[in-house]
Amino acid sequence: MKTRSITLCVNGRDYTFEVPHNRTLLQALRDDLKLTDTKYGCGSGECGGCTVLINGKDNINSCLTLAAEMEGKHITTVGGLTKNGQLHPIQQAFVELGAIQCGFCTPGMVMKTASLLAHNPNPSEDDIRRGLEGNICRCTGYENIIRAVQKASQMINASATQCAGGACS
Amino acid sequence: MSDLTYVGKNIPKVDAKEKVTGQAIYAGDLQFPDTLFGKIVRCWEHAHAKVTHLDLSEAAKVPGVVKVLGPKDVTQKLYNCGVLDLLASEEVGHMLGEIEDQRIFTDYVRHQGDAICGIIAETQEIAEAAAAKVIVKYEPLPVYLQPEESAKPDAIQFDARKPGNKAFQLPEQMFPNNVYGWGDVDAEMAKAELIIENTFQLPKVKQCQIEPHAYVALFDQRGRLSIWTSTQMPKLVQNKLARLFEMPLSKLNLIPTTIGGGFGGKLGMIFEPETCAMALAVPGRHVKVQSLREEDWVASESRHPGKYWLKIGFLKDGTPVAADALFTADTGAYFTHATGVPFTTGAWLIGMYKYGAVRYKTNAYYTNKAPSGAFRGYGNPQTNFVLEQTVDQACRQLGIDPVEWRKRWHKQVGDDGWCLGIPYASSSLTECLERGAAKIGWAEKRAKYANQSGPKRRGVGVSVMNHTSGAMPMLLEHTVAKVKMNEDGSAVINVACSDVGAGSHTALTQIAAETLGIPMEDIYIDNNMDSAGFDVGSHASRTAYVGGGAVMKACEDVNRQLIERASTRLGIPVDQLEIKNRQVVSKDGKASMSVKEICNVGVSNYINPANGERNGVPGQIQGYASHFPSHNSPPFGACFAEVEIDIETGQTKVVEMVIAHDIGRAIHPPSVHGQLAGGAQQALGMTLTEEIRYDEKGLIQNNSFFDYKLFGPLDMPKLTTILVENPDPGAPYGLKSVGEAGTVNPVGAVANAVSHALGIMFTEAPITPERILKAVNERGIK
Ligand code: FES
Ligand code: FES
Numbered sequence: 012m013k014t015r016s017i018t019l020c021v022n023g024r025d026y027t028f029e030v031p032h033n034r035t036l037l038q039a040l041r042d043d044l045k046l047t048d049t050k051y052g053c054g055s056g057e058c059g060g061c062t063v064l065i066n067g068k069d070n071i072n073s074c075l076t077l078a079a080e081m082e083g084k085h086i087t088t089v090g091g092l093t094k095n096g097q098l099h100p101i102q103q104a105f106v107e108l109g110a111i112q113c114g115f116c117t118p119g120m121v122m123k124t125a126s127l128l129a130h131n132p133n134p135s136e137d138d139i140r141r142g143l144e145g146n147i148c149r150c151t152g153y154e155n156i157i158r159a160v161q162k163a164s165q166m167i168n169a170s171a172t173q174c175a176g177g178a179c180s
Numbered sequence: 181m182s183d184l185t186y187v188g189k190n191i192p193k194v195d196a197k198e199k200v201t202g203q204a205i206y207a208g209d210l211q212f213p214d215t216l217f218g219k220i221v222r223c224w225e226h227a228h229a230k231v232t233h234l235d236l237s238e239a240a241k242v243p244g245v246v247k248v249l250g251p252k253d254v255t256q257k258l259y260n261c262g263v264l265d266l267l268a269s270e271e272v273g274h275m276l277g278e279i280e281d282q283r284i285f286t287d288y289v290r291h292q293g294d295a296i297c298g299i300i301a302e303t304q305e306i307a308e309a310a311a312a313k314v315i316v317k318y319e320p321l322p323v324y325l326q327p328e329e330s331a332k333p334d335a336i337q338f339d340a341r342k343p344g345n346k347a348f349q350l351p352e353q354m355f356p357n358n359v360y361g362w363g364d365v366d367a368e369m370a371k372a373e374l375i376i377e378n379t380f381q382l383p384k385v386k387q388c389q390i391e392p393h394a395y396v397a398l399f400d401q402r403g404r405l406s407i408w409t410s411t412q413m414p415k416l417v418q419n420k421l422a423r424l425f426e427m428p429l430s431k432l433n434l435i436p437t438t439i440g441g442g443f444g445g446k447l448g449m450i451f452e453p454e455t456c457a458m459a460l461a462v463p464g465r466h467v468k469v470q471s472l473r474e475e476d477w478v479a480s481e482s483r484h485p486g487k488y489w490l491k492i493g494f495l496k497d498g499t500p501v502a503a504d505a506l507f508t509a510d511t512g513a514y515f516t517h518a519t520g521v522p523f524t525t526g527a528w529l530i531g532m533y534k535y536g537a538v539r540y541k542t543n544a545y546y547t548n549k550a551p552s553g554a555f556r557g558y559g560n561p562q563t564n565f566v567l568e569q570t571v572d573q574a575c576r577q578l579g580i581d582p583v584e585w586r587k588r589w590h591k592q593v594g595d596d597g598w599c600l601g602i603p604y605a606s607s608s609l610t611e612c613l614e615r616g617a618a619k620i621g622w623a624e625k626r627a628k629y630a631n632q633s634g635p636k637r638r639g640v641g642v643s644v645m646n647h648t649s650g651a652m653p654m655l656l657e658h659t660v661a662k663v664k665m666n667e668d669g670s671a672v673i674n675v676a677c678s679d680v681g682a683g684s685h686t687a688l689t690q691i692a693a694e695t696l697g698i699p700m701e702d703i704y705i706d707n708n709m710d711s712a713g714f715d716v717g718s719h720a721s722r723t724a725y726v727g728g729g730a731v732m733k734a735c736e737d738v739n740r741q742l743i744e745r746a747s748t749r750l751g752i753p754v755d756q757l758e759i760k761n762r763q764v765v766s767k768d769g770k771a772s773m774s775v776k777e778i779c780n781v782g783v784s785n786y787i788n789p790a791n792g793e794r795n796g797v798p799g800q801i802q803g804y805a806s807h808f809p810s811h812n813s814p815p816f817g818a819c820f821a822e823v824e825i826d827i828e829t830g831q832t833k834v835v836e837m838v839i840a841h842d843i844g845r846a847i848h849p850p851s852v853h854g855q856l857a858g859g860a861q862q863a864l865g866m867t868l869t870e871e872i873r874y875d876e877k878g879l880i881q882n883n884s885f886f887d888y889k890l891f892g893p894l895d896m897p898k899l900t901t902i903l904v905e906n907p908d909p910g911a912p913y914g915l916k917s918v919g920e921a922g923t924v925n926p927v928g929a930v931a932n933a934v935s936h937a938l939g940i941m942f943t944e945a946p947i948t949p950e951r952i953l954k955a956v957n958e959r960g961i962k
Contacts, residue, residue, distance in 0.1 A: 048202020109850030113681025114199030115440030152857030
């Protein structure tokens, strides 16, 4: 397998490394960069567990994305939302509203929420349900997750917190 | 309200922050230097076959492959990956007979996904590439997908010890005539004025925990075998592995990782045997096994499918004179849980209503499907589909309101629960039914949807359930808890109890905080298995109940010691002292000593050289409890569901659901609500969309989330959960379980709502659009 050197900007930090052409972003994050906060749930775009944020706004399934295609883009993972140990309002809302059980879907859900709120700061309940479609949770019945997204939207709007994605130098 | 400080409070879960930041470490996240990667090579092309030829030589030649392991390169011992044999007395064990029938790698494929061999390589990619070079030749055998086929006299026998491919029936010694129940069913049934008799078909449903199984194992130079696993049952899996690899428990080091969902899917051993066998083959190096999502459906256990025949006789006034039942369970390719689920499926039937007489029988057969096993509810969702629809059909014919019938005939305090001889000590089911009915608007909706026309039909249904808190007296119930009081007065609770995500570590911390009277922040739950005493593990909705009981007792042991020491120092009798606000105080309020001081001087204890006196009572305080609960405090619950069915497309939309649960006391209310809501998602799937499908060769057709439809955020109904809190007298802080309950009664409630909407009872789950359309067309409903 041919390899090539790529530079990825993840959570505001540049990483330059060698990857085979077919390396997915999920593999690059987890196996090459040892950033295991993004989860493998299915590897085929069906569970949303591997959702990350691109350029602070769009969400992608990192298991379906080639790492090499992500050059020059800002990638945010759930660990990158936490600044100086301070939880992001979305994370805060997930904690407070009991939206986390086993927590395995949580990184993907939080990043999907970040993307949803970046596009639509005041989503209705239906917008939220639609927006989270594609991210499977087997623990919570989604109920508390939906409440958490509503709360996060209020918190963000009230505090004027900036978009989730960090810029690289 | 209650005067409790921590119990019953709506506080964030103890592990929520590490999970929401991605800092929680699941088994697949583990990184060790010099790690090798293990690949379990499975049979994907046959469901029943003999391996006639296995050639690993080409795979072994792939650069980077460290070792290849065939069936003969690993232990030949048979095992049962379930754990029930560790939880039953020797006497009961004898009744069950031979239940060990699995091998690490096999030359006799009994289901698609059986493991053939293992590859250990420097990278995952190399392991995968080498797996593709394994040459296997098979002699295909006839495939049996239903018990009726495998039970035929001329069918190939899976196991010479189980003639007729019959894995299990209720053993005669314990259940005369292989029957569980009471009374003379034939005589009582003869009095019936209405008999409802049906055979229901139950689907094979997957746990679908979102974390695929992953492990790391290491066989080190001291001869210790370490295994990192997200098992639900650390102690029992440690025991199982120690037996399989013939090692003392002290050499089997099980390190539990964060559990990415279990639901029974991580109950007992899953791929731990294969992973450990690989680690034993490469001493000194970590071996990581990351299984694939698509592997999960073929290689691991699911809920038991089967046929459930149920006949209930009623008098015109609704009296259920007799119930007669036979569950023909499909245990799949191996024995696994062929005893447990077939038994409990009848136990939940028995625990529910005051029949005049009841007779439950069950037979479990092998088939060439993936093994059946534990899945949240353990037979109860199956029973709910069958029993609750039968009751509603009777109510319809008798003209009795289904809620009123259930209020009249459900078991009450003093009646025997699921285990005959263990009576209910509490029951709030009537209140659950009343509050749930009021919330959903039962009476109005029942009347409103009685006569409908047009393409969209609505219906509203009810279902009730009973469950258990722990598995006593049928299975061992035991948890050890140790509480170490640090010198600053903070506490570390050492237990083997796992938290599958349901919030049990939070509940245990609350119970400890409440009992010790110290803040939750000052308490840490330590899960180190070398130091932790025994615990059964996370199953049977037991952790808050049995683990909580153990933690409470161990904390009481600490309190006793604190008071004794304060008594010695203050010269006040122990019965005059109590603990309040982290102080041991005399009841007259005149003297006190802080808990911190007592703990501190217990550790930093000095002798004054001048007078030879100590500065306090020496010795670090540790509380201990080895707790065997004396009851199983069964919870009840009532669920109400409203559905809308499009009779032109067959689509069912669950519009609203109300679940009222008899929780005794909610230790952590958000977790209780969360269990009910999450359980509902699984129950709705089983009722409406989820089923593992096989082709005629026994190959799974839908091993992906794309083809195996789970309820998503848009599919879920508007949901209200009501916690009915009347503390159970025998339970720690009065709590009853909720872990499995959520998956149970939405099943019957939705099925009954569907029949209310259409006037058709569906005996086959899931009730898919295809089945609805077929039934609607057959009956000419327009
Ligand atoms: S792991 Fe990418 S969608 Fe499931
Ligand atoms: S919290 Fe477990 S899958 Fe969502």
